[in-house]
Amino acid sequence: QKEVEQNSGPLSVPEGAIASLNCTYSDRGSQSFFWYRQYSGKSPELIMFIYSNGDKEDGRFTAQLNKASQYVSLLIRDSQPSDSATYLCAVNRYGNQGGKLIFGQGTELSVKP
Amino acid sequence: DVKVTQSSRYLVKRTGEKVFLECVQDMDHENMFWYRQDPGLGLRLIYFSYDVKMKEKGDIPEGYSVSREKKERFSLILESASTNQTSMYLCASSPQADSPLHFGNGTRLTVT
Numbered sequence: 568q569k570e571v572e573q574n575s576g577p578l579s580v581p582e583g584a585i586a587s588l589n590c591t592y593s594d595r596g597s598q599s600f601f602w603y604r605q606y607s608g609k610s611p612e613l614i615m616f617i618y619s620n621g622d623k624e625d626g627r628f629t630a631q632l633n634k635a636s637q638y639v640s641l642l643i644r645d646s647q648p649s650d651s652a653t654y655l656c657a658v659n660r661y662g663n664q665g666g667k668l669i670f671g672q673g674t675e676l677s678v679k680p
Numbered sequence: 681d682v683k684v685t686q687s688s689r690y691l692v693k694r695t696g697e698k699v700f701l702e703c704v705q706d707m708d709h710e711n712m713f714w715y716r717q718d719p720g721l722g723l724r725l726i727y728f729s730y731d732v733k734m735k736e737k738g739d740i741p742e743g744y745s746v747s748r749e750k751k752e753r754f755s756l757i758l759e760s761a762s763t764n765q766t767s768m769y770l771c772a773s774s775p776q777a778d779s780p781l782h783f784g785n786g787t788r789l790t791v792t
Contacts, residue, residue, distance in 0.1 A: 575720070599778045610770055610783040611723075618778070655723065659778060666777035667713065667738065672722035 568593055571658050573671035581679050586643040588674050590656030593637065599659035600632055600639045601668065604652045611655055615641070646678045683707070684784035686771050692790045699758040701787050703771030711774045712754035713781065714738075714746065716767040723770065729754055761791045 572591050580586045588602075599618055603611035617623045617630040617639065629642040639658075643650055653673040659666040687702035705712065713728040715738075725738030727746040735746050743765060747755045754773075758765055768788050772781035 601780055610786045611781075612783070613780045616780050657781075661777070667725055667728050667736075668781055669725065669739075670715075670723040672720065 569671075570594060570660070570669050571656055571671040573654075573656050573674045575672055576675040577677050578674055579677045579679060580646050582646060582648060584646050584678075586646045586650065586676055586678070588641040588643075588654050588656075588676065590639045590641075590658075590671055591637055592639070592656075592658045594658065594660055595634075595637065596661060597658045598661070599666070600630070601657040601659075602628075602630060602639075602641045603655040603657060603670075604650075605655060605673065606652045614654075643676075646676075648678045648680050651676055651678045684771055684773055684782050686769075686784040686787050688787050689785060690788050690790075692792065693758075693761050694792055695762060697758075697761050697791075699761050699789065699791075701756040701758075701769055701771075701789070703754045703756070703784055704752050705754075705773040705782070706752065707773070707775070707782075708751065709773035709775045709782075710751075711776070711779075712748065713772045713774075714744075714754065714756045715770045715772065716740070717770060717786075718767050726756065761789075763791050765789065766791045 602614045605611045615630045631640045656671040657668040714726045715723040729748040745757045771784040
């Protein structure tokens with residue numbers, strides 16, 4: 568089992584729809600969860616982070632965390648063609664020397680006009 | 681804004697060459713990381729450092745080494761480049777363990 572798993576997609580949604588991106592993780596001790604967006608040929612950029620169970624909203628984006636189910640998701644409302652990118656889920660893995668982010672393989676999102 | 685600068689955007693090297701990838705951050709961050717990114721495999725952690733002169737192996741350290749002589753600079757070294765090290769290399773930094781990472785623009789390395 569991979570430490571952080573995402574559906575690779577592509578996920579295709581029409582413009583204006585809600586895009587739902589999902590991620591599961593295996594380490595029950597993980598405390599920090601991040602969503603990054605990566606356009607083709609570019610480096611990842613942070614969209615949101617969430618530390619507590621429940622929902623966290625920022626503009627059109629909502630992150631949802633359920634630690635009991637080891638599940639984190641990202642909802643994008645009113646999807647735009649400019650949202651077309653690969654979305655990376657990242658989870659903090661703690662060790663003796665602090666934490667490090669472990670990434671899923673990413674979900675490719677395509678928003679059709 | 682945090683700036684993480686990678687010295688080269690594109691690099692072409694020959695098999696067996698020693699390769700240095702340089703990364704500098706300007707926000708006094710404690711932690712620095714090197715990842716490689718390959719299609720279908722996502723970002724994989726090679727090495728990270730939580731302090732000057734300290735380094736920790738990530739998930740795929742074989743064939744790589746690192747150096748952190750100054751807080752702002754973290755170098756990735758390929759002792760003897762091989763074709764399977766052709767990849768996109770991403771450097772990142774963060775102020776503390778729970779913080780988001782700030783990424784550089786990446787170095788696309790091709791080993792022929």
